[in-house]
Amino acid sequence: MTTTLTAPVATRRRVLPRGFAHGGLLLVLVAIVVFAGLRTDSFLSTNNLLNVLRQVSVVAVIAAGLTLLMTAGGMDFSMGGNVAVTTAVAAQMFAHGQSIWLTIVAAILLATVIGLVNGVVVTFTGVAPFVATLATATLLDGVALLVINGLSVSIDDQLSPLGIGKTFGLPHLLIVAIVVLAVIAFVMRYTTFGRDAFAIGGNEDVARLSGINVSRDKLLLYGLAGALSGLAGIMLLARLGASSPGTGGLQLQLTAVAAVVIGGTSLAGGKGTVLGTVLGVLLLGVVANVLNLLQINSYYQQISVGAVLLIAAIANLLQRRRH
Numbered sequence: 001m002t003t004t005l006t007a008p009v010a011t012r013r014r015v016l017p018r019g020f021a022h023g024g025l026l027l028v029l030v031a032i033v034v035f036a037g038l039r040t041d042s043f044l045s046t047n048n049l050l051n052v053l054r055q056v057s058v059v060a061v062i063a064a065g066l067t068l069l070m071t072a073g074g075m076d077f078s079m080g081g082n083v084a085v086t087t088a089v090a091a092q093m094f095a096h097g098q099s100i101w102l103t104i105v106a107a108i109l110l111a112t113v114i115g116l117v118n119g120v121v122v123t124f125t126g127v128a129p130f131v132a133t134l135a136t137a138t139l140l141d142g143v144a145l146l147v148i149n150g151l152s153v154s155i156d157d158q159l160s161p162l163g164i165g166k167t168f169g170l171p172h173l174l175i176v177a178i179v180v181l182a183v184i185a186f187v188m189r190y191t192t193f194g195r196d197a198f199a200i201g202g203n204e205d206v207a208r209l210s211g212i213n214v215s216r217d218k219l220l221l222y223g224l225a226g227a228l229s230g231l232a233g234i235m236l237l238a239r240l241g242a243s244s245p246g247t248g249g250l251q252l253q254l255t256a257v258a259a260v261v262i263g264g265t266s267l268a269g270g271k272g273t274v275l276g277t278v279l280g281v282l283l284l285g286v287v288a289n290v291l292n293l294l295q296i297n298s299y300y301q302q303i304s305v306g307a308v309l310l311i312a313a314i315a316n317l318l319q320r321r322r323h
Contacts, residue, residue: 003141014155024090025262025279029286036290043293050171054163056285057177058083058236060278062256063263064177064184065228067277069261071188072197073204073269076118079229080253082142086111086233088147094155108230115226121217129152141249152244153312159313163238173235180228185274197221201269251302258305259284284308 037042043049062079069076086107093103098323114136121132166173169282188194199207207213236252237243261267261284262275288301 001301001321008239013130021262021274022276022279025264025276029279029283032283032286032290033089035093035103036286036293037216039247039290040293044292045242048293050166052285052289053174055283055289058232058239059252059256059285060177060281061180061228061232061235062252063277063281064180064274065225067199067263067265067272067274068162068184068188068194068257069225070265070267071201071269071272072218072221072224073201074122074218074221075133076115076225077130077133077250077253077257078114078118078136078140079225079232079256080249080251081137081144082111082114082226082229082237083233083248083252085114085140085147085248086230087143087240087243087247088153090237091153091155092147094158095153100158104234107234108227111233111242112223112227115229117217118226119222123215123218123221124227128241130163137250137253144248145245146246148243150245152242154242156241159234159238160241161239162235173239174229176235177317181274181278188272188274193220198270199313201266203270241288255284255305256281258308262308 033043048159049240050087062083066076083237089110090103092109093106094100098106114245118129118133118136121127121136122129125132154311162176163174165174196207196212199210200214200217204214231247236248240247259280260277261279262280265276284305285302290299291301291304
């Protein structure tokens with residue numbers, strides 16, 4: 001009889017945290033929105049909200065790929081650098097008269113190759129993902145500067161339909177981000193590849209012994225991260241209308257990492273949700289926007305991202321110890 005009574009209680013303890021896993025994050029986001037709405041009239045204006053959604057769309061695409069990769073125990077700190085190279089190469093192709101579709105396909109293919117190179121290094125050399133991709137990030141930032149020769153390269157209105165266009169009132173950039181997030185969420189929840197990613201992140205050796213082709217899956221994950229970096233680069237170029245020194249890079253990468261970690265994806269792998277990542281992206285985007293509207297020094301934006309990332313990392317570690 002004792003066993004019968006204990007089982008439902010244990011079940012409830014397991015189910016409740018899942019149902020309210022992102023409740024605290026959602027409450028924080030709502031609190032900041034309410035605060036911003038009371039402090040400044042312009043925050044809730046249509047133009048400002050659309051601007052926020054356009055800005056976070058680029059981060060969301062990077063964060064989507066990073067969520068799946070980190071769930072599998074991987075890490076790619078070079079996605080921001082990949083974005084920088086993609087925007088630089090695409091801008092130069094436009095400047096030399098190449099067609100829109102050729103430029104987009106070439107840029108995304110280049111970004112995919114960069115991702116695969118990361119995957120090869122991490123998978124077959126044993127170098128820690130953090131070290132390998134941080135080195136790649138530094139290299140890519142330099143390559144991006146070489147491609148544009150340290151100057152701003154304008155693309156005029158080549159990608160304006162994507163950058164400023166809307167359908168049914170929704171920015172095209174946001175629609176692209178929603179599609180990417182939905183696909184990644186579907187893959188993680190309903191496909192064998194997604195389940196394998198969780199297994200690899202949980203214990204790579206056990207996953208290999210259970211028949212999962214770990215090397216192949218890791219290459220695919222890094223390749224996908226590269227491809228999404230390329231897509232994010234095209235989106236960023238469309239929004240800005242030019243590739244300039246500092247476009248993309250480590251700051252963009254850290255924002256994406258912070259969003260993913262805030263959303264509850266484990267730094268050690270084996271756990272992650274797209275919903276949490278979406279809330280993390282929105283939280284950081286809203287905070288940055290509020291700081292701008294309140295005319296707070298832009299340096300505090302970097303401080304806020306770093307502080308939030310540190311707090312989220314500590315919370316992530318404490319949660320792992322609890323379980």
